Amino acid sequence: MTRRERALQTARRGGLVTVIALVGLAVVYVRAIAFTPIERTQGPAQKIFYVHAPIAWATMLAFAVTGLLSLLYLTMRDRKFDLMAAASAEVGTALGIAMLTTGPLWAKPIWGTFWTWDARLTSTLFTFLLFVGYLVLRGALSDFEVRARFSAVLGVMALVLVPFIHVTVYWFRTLHPDPVVMKPEGPSLPAVMLTTLLTSLIVCTVLYIGLVMQRYALAVLEDVREEEEAGDGIS
Amino acid sequence: MGYPENSGYMVAAYTIAAVVVLVYSVTLYFRVRRYRDR
């Protein structure tokens, strides 16, 4: 099986996983809208939580995977890790867009403003910008070996930075009295709401896996084409 | 009913999330397919 065929196979499998996840998402939608009770104090807008939190989790998972793979690439120098890290970063950025749109839509009705500098929202924003920078750096480097090494360095730095950003933003946040009455988590979720949330978490994780498999396969296919175009190798 | 009437935000958030996820999934599928024909 050539590298190309293996990549196409991964892509097919990834496509299947993605379809399963999308069906799962539809199920979550139906369950959240029709079969989960409306929260008394926050109203239907509270249901955004069942979509926003899992997507935020998948986004952060994607970025963490990129960071770990970057570390692996720097130690093992295997291009597979570089291509996977890049795939995970792109998927994370795409999911991040959904995260950063649903977040404020949830904050507005619940907390009164589209953007409150809540620790979690802010640190996810900075993490998102960090990995947009990662993709921008990759785009600016044509030699694939330099691109792999430099993005791995940035990936590792980003991995270590995220906890720092969270602590900084959290300390910054709690020192100012919270202007809003209700805390997002509210009382611990009743069982039916919790299961909706958990299913959504699983679905979003599966979705991430399906998308990253496809994007990784695409990265390999692009690399194979580049190699063919470069002409003959060495004896 | 007693709870604030803000379902509009929910509808907006659910649609945007679905659109983003679907658009990315579909574009990814077609980006890969371009390499499949040869």
Added chain:
Amino acid sequence: MAGNLLTATAAIARKDLKVEWRTKTAFMSSLVFAVLVLAVLYFARDKTSVGDFDIAPGALWVTFTFAGMLGLNRAFLLERENRALDGLRLTPVTPTALFLGKVIGNLIFLGVVELVSLPLFILFYDVPIWRQLPILLAVVALATVGYVAVGTLLSAMVVRTRFSEVMLPVLLLPFLVPPIVSAVQLTWRILALRPLSELTGWLSLLAAFDVIFFTLSLLLFEAILIE
């Protein structure tokens, strides 16, 4: 071996500063930038509603951060001129010495920009600074070390791309959040003459950031030099 590391680091820092002293381009642009930002922030607010006190810490650190970023790239653009980096790599100088030399060069460069723009800051914002100067300078030093270490590492990468001037801020800004937010918080408390106990939290965060990211940047620097 250690002797060589010290002499090489010193030689690189000296050379950077001597070249900068001769050309002064980056220094002047950083300085002019600092004055402009201080002035703009000072005049761009309604004095009645926004007191000196509220804006001063933010103004100081926006000035230092952006003036600093202007100066960071120059360190490695210097090595790209005439491919001087190749010359360095032909000598027994280790990546560690090169990194330390560049960091020290950048620190001294930024230190001078900061020291020159600090009196301007005092001139613009009449905040009670004299008694607190030592602790304030300590905070300035701690924050600058943090972002210069990361900035030096990132600029070593960025100068090898086509648009390094734009790329450095894009990559560096997220890394500025911990040191700069801490510095602003500390500056605000220092200017408000708050007790030391209120400073320890942010000081420990700043110190932790410096130690972790200085070491990390040092370790990762070699991976950038390999061709």
Added chain:
Amino acid sequence: MAASEAAVRVHDVSRRFGHRWVVRNVSMEVFPGEAVLLVGGNGAGKTTLLRVLAGLLRANRGTVDHRGMVGMVAHHTMMYDALTARENLTFYTRLHGLPRDGRGDRLIERLGLAHAADQRIATFSRGMLQRLAIARSLLHDPDVLLFDEPLTGLDDAASRIVLDVIRELKARGAALLIATHQLVELVGETARVGYMVSGRLAALEPIGGRDAGGVVSRYKELVTDGR
């Protein structure tokens, strides 16, 4: 000539940039006191091979080992325009960890640059820069010297000085590898010629009394065989 002990040994070296192999399966040796010419069209891989030998580029495959220190003179001077000739050499002396015994000044003298020792090299002509680059590459008494187009852009006087230095180095037992298009001047100094054709060492053979024209026709022969 110590037949067995090569100064630099290259074994099956290949190097690629991205997916393109620029140097393919090159094996060669250069012996002390010998000058080897490396000829080939632009893009044949001469410069890349030299940079791999100098240790500036990693070989993706194969090995390079050299006995003793390496010096390199390339198209770029690897020095700092804002510094003077003397300052540049002092800087490199420090990086090599060498004693400041005036070796820089002696080399400046030897290469006919005494009159401009304290001028910034930004004001230097192409010939003066080339000679200063040679001085830089000789500071640490290297056993192996790599020249990339040493005579390009030099006037007759400067070329004569460079040729004298090459002769002197050979006499002192250094191993020289010279990539060049200026065959007329250098053929006389050469023991062997290496012909690079699209990344491969098509042939490495004694010059066999060939003059510049002879080497060129031999090269054309190899290129046609190659196709």
